[in-house]
Amino acid sequence: MTQENINTENAQISDTGSAAFRKEYALQDLQAGVITATMAIPLSIGIALMSDYPIQVGLATVAFASFIGFLFAWFRPGNFIGAPGIAAGLAPILALGIATFGIENMAFIIFLTATFQALIWKFNWQRYLLMAVPGYLVEGLLAGIGLKIALKFLPFLWMLPVGVAASEDFWTESRMQVIALSAVGVLLFLGLFQKFKDTKPALPYFALIVFGIMAAFFVEVKMLKVEDIEFNIGFPVPNFDSVWLWLYAFFFAMMLAVVDVIEQVMSNAAIEKIDPLKRPCNSNNSLLAIWVSNMGASFFGGMTNLDGLAKSSTNRLAGAYTKLSVLVIGLLITFFVFNVHHLDHLPYFALAIIMTFVGIKMVLGLLHIAKHGPYALLLATLCGILVFKVGIFEGLIITLVIHALIYYVIFKKIDCRPTGSILRHYFKKFKEDDKELN
Structure with a gap:
């Protein structure tokens, strides 16, 4: 082993010991966690809605994955500033799962997904997946999903509030008020995003939510209503009534595991480039945290997770250096898991702007493929x-x-x-x- 390799290995060992916490960066990490949570909460709500999961379950999944990510950062860090959460790219897949198997069987599907991911992690198979499924096809997959997301949330930009009957005339006074608010919200969000995306990426989300809450005092709009559900902790036992469903469940979980793994590996490649200390990522360690989080989430009916690039980029630009920021994200989101009534102040049109924007960005990801050739x-x-x-x-x-x-x-x-x-x-x-x- 050369001296350069020894120095590199020692540097990685040193970074591993400080991946979860470094005293000199504690203040920056605390600040980053608060800022990233500001962006992650409405985004996670929108993804949960798209997935047809209860919002409280989606938030609980993000909180649980954050705690697991922080814990594993002490001894098996995959990356150093990645923020875990539920992925927009997997939302329609999970919604398909609910439509096929029923919400009562999704816990077993997630458990099965985590099992396949554990095998991929154990034998380091993600390298073969990346060869079998080129990255540009994954971008194409996400573009198709992004279009589904955008079209799903677009109607909320002109949806009437609860209690207002829709008439044959589309352009009613109530409708025009909602459309006007949505238009102002879009201009506000896009203007702030364009100006602060490289410095304060959470600001557009925060400003849009505040604008929506304030506007709801003066104009009647459709508001979010979060159901306070009861979490049932237990081993995920399926209830399939046919052999075909059993076979499809294994296929579905396998494909979900593959897409989740490939997205994580691609995210890690991007996270490594934006790491402030240029620390290398270890995708296999990230997969360890993912499958443990997914398996744990299946015991309370949770969703799948990964270190999303949008949240991770926000975490970095907000000043994160270690996974302490992820612990802060988990703690703040946990507060809303147990106090969901505070989320009832969020207007649908604001969430729709965020999710439509996310969907369009996923579609525009195809433009990055041009560098790979026609x-x-x-x-x-x-x-x-x-x-x-x-x-x-x-x-x-x-x-x-x-x-x-x-x-x-x-x-x-x-x-x-x-x-x-x-x-x-x-x-x-x-x-x-x-x-x-x-």
Whole structure:
């Protein structure tokens, strides 16, 4: 081992011991946690609504994942400033799960997902997943999901408040008032986002929520109503009435685990670039925290989680250096888990602006694919269209099949390779990449 490698390893060991807390950065981390929570709370509410999960369950998932992330940072840090939470990209998948299996069986689906993720973590299989599913296809998948999210929340920008009957005439006085507030909210949010996205990223979210709350005193709008549910702690036992549901449950959980893992690995790559101390990320350690959080969440009916790039970027720009900021996020969100009545002051149009913005940003992620060339851009766009029109898993699988056929045709027809040679070349690629990673 060279001296450079020894120094690098020692630096990583030193960072590992201080990933959760460093005294010199404590004040910055406390501030970052408060700011990031300000952005994470309305975002998590919107994602829970999109997922068809109770809002209280979504917030509890974020809080639990934050505590696990802080705990694991003491001995197995995956990254140093990543903020865990429920992912917008997984929201329609979870909603599909509820529609298919019922909310009462989703705890088992999440448990099964965590089990598959534990296997991926144990054998370090995420490297193979990234080779089998190119990153640009994941971007296409997220673009299709983003379009679903944007269209889901767009009608809330002109939705009438509860108790106001809709008439045949769309342009009623009540409707015009809601649309006017939404328009002002959009201009406020986008203006502040454009100006402060690189310095104070939570400010647009905070300002929009405050504007919405203040506007609701003067104009009647549809308000959020959070149901105070009773958490039942227990082992997730399924209740499937057919063999087909059992088989589909395993397939569904496997695909959910794969998408969750790939998103986390991609997020880690981005988090590493924005780390203020340039510390390397360890994706396998991040997967450990994810599957433990997911498995733990399944015992109270929680959702899946990962270190989302939006929250992590906000955490970094707010001044975070260690996972102490994540502990602060968890504590603040826990307060609202047990005091959900405070959330009833949030107007729907403000949440709709945030979630529509999130969805559009996911769609615009396709623009980043252009650097990979026209083939990647076209295939990612096709994946997004199929995900939106056909279905999330179906769209991804169809695109993967098309990708494999194109790969086969190129080597078969252009290079005139026999089928056996193409397969050997494919598996050789896995083997070579495995040696490089080891």
